Amino acid sequence: MTDVTERVDRQAEPLPPDLGPVALARWAWRQLTSMRTALILLFLLALAAVPGSVVPQEGVDPQRVARWKTDHASLTPIYEKLGLFDVYASPWFAAIYVLLTISLVGCILPRTKVYWRAARAQPPSAPRRLERLPEHRVFEVPDDEGTFLERARRVVGKDFGYRVRGDDAAGVVSAERGYMREAGNLIFHLAILVVLVGFAWGALLGFKGGVIVVTGDGFSNSVSQYDDFDPGALFSAGSLKPFTVDVKKFDVRFITKGRGAGSAQKFVADLGVRSSPTAAETDTRIRVNKPLNVDGTKVFLIGHGYAPHITVRDGEGNVVTPKSTVFLPESADFRSFGVVKAADALPEQIGLEGEFYPTYAFTQATGPFSAYPDAKNPAISMLAYEGDLGLDSGDPQSVYSLDKKGLKPIRDADGKPLRIDLPMGATKQLPDGLGSVTFDGLSRFVRLQVSSTPGTGVALGGTILALIGLCGSLFIRPRRVWLRTRREGDRTIVTLAGLDRSSGGDLAGALDRLQRELDPAAATAGTSGEREEST
Amino acid sequence: MSHDQFEVLSNQAVAACAFVYFLVFLSHLAAWVTRPREVAAATPAAVSTGTAGGVAVADPPAQDTVGGGSDRADLWKRIAVSLTVVAAVIHLLALVTRGLAADPVRVPWSNMYEFTLTATWVVVALFLVTYKRFKLAWLAPVLSVFVLVVLMVDVLFLYEPVVPLRDALQSPWLVIHVLAAITATGAFTMGGICSALYLVKDRSQTKHGTARGWLASIPSLDALDRLAYRWHAFSFPVWTFAALIAGPIWAEYAWGRYWGWDPKEVWAFITWVVYAGYLHARATAGWKGRRAAIVALVGLATLWFNFVGINFFFGAGSQHSYAAELIVRSVGG
Ligand code: HEM
Helix, strand or coil: CCCCCCCCCCCCCCCCCCCCHHHHHHHHHHHHCCHHHHHHHHHHHHHHHCHHHHCCCCCCCHHHHHHHHHHCCCHHHHHHHHCHHHHHHCHHHHHHHHHHHHHHHHHHHHHHHHHHHHHHCCCCCCCCCHHHCCCEEEEEECCCHHHHHHHHHHHHHHHCCCEECCCCCCCEEEEEECCHHHHHHHHHHHHHHHHHHHHHHHHHHCEEEEEEEECCCEEECCHHHCCEEEECCCCCHHHCCCCEEEEEEEEEEECCCCCCCCCEEEEEEEEEEECCCCCCCEEEEEECCECEEECCEEEEEEEEEEEEEEEEEECCCCECCCCCCCEEECCCCCCEEEEEEECCCCCCEEEEEEEEECEEEEECCCEEEECCCCCCECEEEEEEEEECCCHHHCCCCCCCCCCHHHEEECECCCCCECEEEEECCCEEEEHHHCEEEEEEEEEEEEEEEEEECCCHHHHHHHHHHHHHHHHHHHHCCCEEEEEEEEEECCEEEEEEEEEECCCCCCHHHHHHHHHHHHCHHHHHHCCCCCCCCCC | CCHHHHHHHHHHHHHHHHHHHHHHHHHHHHHHHCCCHHHHHHHHHHHHHHCCCCCCCCCCHHHHCCCHHHHHHHHHHHHHHHHHHHHHHHHHHHHHHHHHHCCCCCCCCCCHHHHHHHHHHHHHHHHHHHCCCCCCHHHHHHHHHHHHHHHHHHHHHCCCCCCCCCHHHCCHHHHHHHHHHHHHHHHHHHHHHHHHHHHHHHHHHHHHCCCCHHHHCCCCHHHHHHHHHHHHHHHHHHHHHHHHHHHHHHHHHHHCCCCCCCHHHHHHHHHHHHHHHHHHHHHCCCCCCHHHHHHHHHHHHHHHHHHHHHHHHCHHHCCCCCCCCHHHHHHHC
C-alpha cells in the first residue's frame, strides 16, 4: 500500500560479521521489530490458533475434553504435554503473541517519533521538473502570476484542505494532505495493545461459574454454590459480590405445530434478587440474550431441563430423598438422565439410575423414548440398586452418576434387575421390604451462568478505537501536489502535478478536480478527463 | 400468501435467478465470440500503457477504446449487464420471500443455505454497484460462472427447509453481526477473485511472455493487484467490525462471554489475522504482487472454511453450529 514512503518500515538485514554483544543485541532488536518478522509472527499466530479448533478445549467444553481423553488414551499424555487441551493459555501460544506484542511496541515507538516530527513539518518543496511526474497537467490561465498564485494557495489550502508550504520559492506552490493516515495506523496498532490489556484483565481477574437451580430454590454467589467454577489466574474469592438469586418461576414455550414443532422459544425466568443477604428483594426477569446484571456480575439463562420429584421411602416408611432431583437432558426431545441417592435409607442405602421422559412413548423397535420436549406425559424408567453408595469413602462423587462398586441391582420376583417404570403420580413397592419409590410431581430447573469479566469496556473501547484508526489508515490518502507558473509572453502557463503516497487513490481525478477550480477553461469545458500531456 | 407458499416462491426464484445467471454467462460468451479480432491483438499494448501514473484501474481496452468495429459484441455485453440486473432482482426476491416464509417473519440468514444465498447476492450487488467506477466489465463472465456454481452447490448440498429462529438468534445484534459478516464475505470474495486472476495471469505471462486469449483482455497485473487491494481494504474493517465487535457483543448477551475461543470464533480470528498479514505483505518489500495474492487466497479459504467447514466438521463442538439446539447442548454438555 505504500508506493512512495518515508516511513520507518525497517527491513530485516543480514547478520553482519563479528559483532560485539551490544551490536548483536541491536541487530536482534532490529530483526524482531522488522516488518517481515511481524508478518511471520502474524502467520504463526494464525497457524497456532488452528489446533484449538480441532482438539476439544478445557475452557470451552470440559465434558468433551474428558470424553476425548477416554477415547484416545494413548494420545492424551502427549497432547497434555503440548498443552493442546488449553491452546490459548499454553506457553507456545503465549510466546507468539508476546513476541508479536514486543515487535509491535518496538515498531510503534520509533514510528511515533518519526510521525511526531513529520506531522509538524512543512510540505516538501516542489521537484525541479514537475513534467517528469507521471501525473501532471499543463494549462493556461488568464490571470497574471501573482493573482493566480494567491488564488491557487487559497484554493489548495482552504477549499481542498491541503497544508501549504509557507516559504515556497517564487512561482511555486507546494502542498500536502493526509497526515492523519499515519496517525490512524499508529492508533490502530496502539489500540491492539489496549485490547490485549482489556482481554488479559478479564482473563486474569474474572470468573465464570455455572449453577443449576430448580424452580423454587435459589443460590448465593459464593464459590461453593457453583456446579462448575472457572476462575481467572489472579481471581480472589473475596471479590465475589454477595448477592443471592431465587428462581421463582420458569416458562418455556414449545412450538406445537408447523415446521419448528418441538423446538422451544421464549425462555423466561422470574427471579428474586438481593444484592446482599440483608438487602430487600427485587423481582426481575431474565431470558436468553437478556441477562441480569448485579453490580457488574452478570447472570445468564443458558439452559433448562426437568427435575422430577422422586420420593423414596425406606423399609421403615421414612422419606429419605430430597423433594426433587435434577435430570440432565440428553437430546432435543429432553429425554434426560439422572440418579437418585437415598443415603439415609434403612436397612440398606438405595440408588436409582435411569431416564426421564417428558412425553413418554414406547415402541418395540425403539424402546421408551420422548415424543415431545414439553411435559405432556411425564414418566421415569429407572433401575434400582441396594448396598453402599460409596458416599463415605471421602472421594468426591458426581451427583449425576452412581458409583456401583458397593451396589447390587435389586431384583424382581423373576430374578431380573428391577425396572421402575412410573408415570407421574404412581408408586412402586420395592421387594424384600426395602421400601417404595413414588414419582410425585415435576419441577423445571434452569441452568444459570454467572460471570464477571472486568476490562470488557477497555477491550471494547480498544476494538472501536482500532477500527477508527484502521479506517483512517486505509482510507486517508496522503497526497502531495505542486504548482509552478511560468510566463510565456503575456500568457501564464501553469504546471500542476501530484504524487500519491499510497496506492489505490484516484490521483488523476483529484488533479482534475483541482484543475477545474483553478483553470476556468477546464471548468467551462466541463471535461474531467481532458489532460494535456505535452508542452 | 401463506408461509409455505412464500417458501415455494423463494425456491422457484432461486431456480429462476440461477437460470438467468446462466443466460448472463451465455451472453458474455456471445460477446467474446463476436469480439472484433484486431482489438484482441491490440490489447496487450493498450493494457501496459494503461498502468502508467496513479490511475486506479487500467481501462480494459476492449470496451471504450474501440467502439466502432464491435457493435455486436457491445450489444451482447449490454444484454449481459441487463440480465445481471434482472438476475439480481430475482435473487433478492428469493431472499425476501425466504424471510417471509418463516413464522414469525425474520431475516433470511439463520443457516448455511440462507447465508450462502445472501452472500452470493451481496457479491452480485457489490459487482453491480462498482461496475462503472472500477470498470468491471471484464470481470462479469468469471463472476456469473462463480455465482452460478455457488448457487448450485447451495441448493444441492446445503438446502434446509425454513424453520423459526432460535431464541439465542433473536437479537438485533444478529442482524448487525451477520449483515456485516455477509458484506465482508462478499467483498473478500470479490477481492479473492481478483487475486486469483492475478495469479493466473501472472503464471500465463511468465510462461508465454505475454498473456494470451481472454487473459489478455483483463487488466494488467498491477491494476489487478490494486483492485484486489481495494476490495480487501474495504472488507477488512467490515470484517473487523463483524467478527471482533458485533460478534463479541452479541456473544456477551447470549452466552455471557464476549470471546470464548469457540471454533467459529477461532476461525474468524484466524481469518482476521491472515488478512492483516495480507495488508502487511503488500507493505513489505518482496511480498507485493504474487505472494500477497497467495496470502489473500489463504485468507479467503479460511473465511469460507469457517462458515461451511466448521458446521460440517465441528458441528456439535461449536456453539455457533446452526443445527444443534444451543440451549439443550449447553445443559447436557
Ligand atoms: C498484532 C499484530 C498486528 C496486526 C493485527 C496488524 C495489523 C495491521 C493492519 C491491518 C495494517 C493495515 C493498515 C494499513 O494498510 O495501513 C497494518 C499496517 C502496518 N503495520 Fe501492522 N499489525 C500488527 C503488528 C505490526 C507490527 C509488529 C509492526 C511492526 C513491525 C507493524 C507495522 C505495520 C506498518 C508499518 C504498517 C503500515 C503499512 C503501510 O501502511 O504501508 N504491524 N498492520
